[in-house]
Amino acid sequence: DVKVTQSSRYLVKRTGEKVFLECVQDMDHENMFWYRQDPGLGLRLIYFSYDVKMKEKGDIPEGYSVSREKKERFSLILESASTNQTSMYLCASSVANSGNTIYFGEGSWLTVV
Amino acid sequence: GDSVTQMEGPVTLSEEAFLTINCTYTATGYPSLFWYVQYPGEGLQLLLKATKADDKGSNKGFEATYRKETTSFHLEKGSVQVSDSAVYFCAIGGAGSYQLTFGKGTKLSVIP
Numbered sequence A: 001d002v003k004v005t006q007s008s009r010y011l012v013k014r015t016g017e018k019v020f021l022e023c024v025q026d027m028d029h030e031n032m033f034w035y036r037q038d039p040g041l042g043l044r045l046i047y048f049s050y051d052v053k054m055k056e057k058g059d060i061p062e063g064y065s066v067s068r069e070k071k072e073r074f075s076l077i078l079e080s081a082s083t084n085q086t087s088m089y090l091c092a093s094s095v096a097n098s099g100n101t102i103y104f105g106e107g108s109w110l111t112v113v
Numbered sequence B: 001g002d003s004v005t006q007m008e009g010p011v012t013l014s015e016e017a018f019l020t021i022n023c024t025y026t027a028t029g030y031p032s033l034f035w036y037v038q039y040p041g042e043g044l045q046l047l048l049k050a051t052k053a054d055d056k057g058s059n060k061g062f063e064a065t066y067r068k069e070t071t072s073f074h075l076e077k078g079s080v081q082v083s084d085s086a087v088y089f090c091a092i093g094g095a096g097s098y099q100l101t102f103g104k105g106t107k108l109s110v111i112p
Helices: none
Strands: A004-006 A011-012 A019-021 A023-025 A029-036 A042-051 A052-057 A065-070 A071-079 A086-095 A108-112 B003-006 B010-014 B019-021 B024-027 B032-038 B044-050 B056-059 B062-065 B074-079 B086-093 B106-111
Touching: A004 A086, A011 A019, A019 A108, A023 A029, A023 A086, A042 A065, A042 A071, A052 A065, A052 B106, A071 B056, B010 B019, B019 B024, B019 B106, B024 B086, B032 B062, B044 B086
Parallel strands: A011 A108, B010 B106
Antiparallel strands: A004 A023, A019 A071, A023 A071, A029 A042, A029 A086, A042 A052, A065 A071, A086 A108, B003 B024, B019 B074, B032 B044, B032 B086, B044 B056, B056 B062, B062 B074, B086 B106
16 A cells, blocks of 8 residues: 655644654656645645756745655745644655646644644 | 535534535546545545546545536535544645646545
């Protein structure tokens, strides 16, 4: 089974803090994704990466950056957390070809106070 | 671009009732179609998928058929259980795209 592991399930951070959300997948997938999920808005893509050191902006990249130094690891960075970034963050991965199944981690609940 | 429209929730059903959650899409070419399920407090899990017209995806008693003529992929289950209470997301994977486009989700509550 594919396993996508997010390092923290629940985090509480203060406004202005730098926040790192870590994600690791164990299936040698080329593609990795970060989504945020908010009530009434569904899932929105923040960034994705199709290879080591490669990244593409998704629908809502503002206020976020990402890092992919190794194939299995994809990090989401909030440079200066704000209260409107309080959300559920979902990491996911998939194999390279288009239209393939995306596998999700369990999610990280971030509260910014 | 690609888009997905699924029925608004929440949906509340009694145990053993029949379930339909409608999903329609717009896309160019021949996308792959997916249903994901999210149980409370968890991430999304793949429920079923279909990759070409007239394919039927099925899993855990749920079914959905890829209808290209109506651009639809409606989710059905003949007899729901309390354990099916979750949020269901329809998604499409467009040809040539790494990403999936998701609907907004439909929350299902099944009461005993």
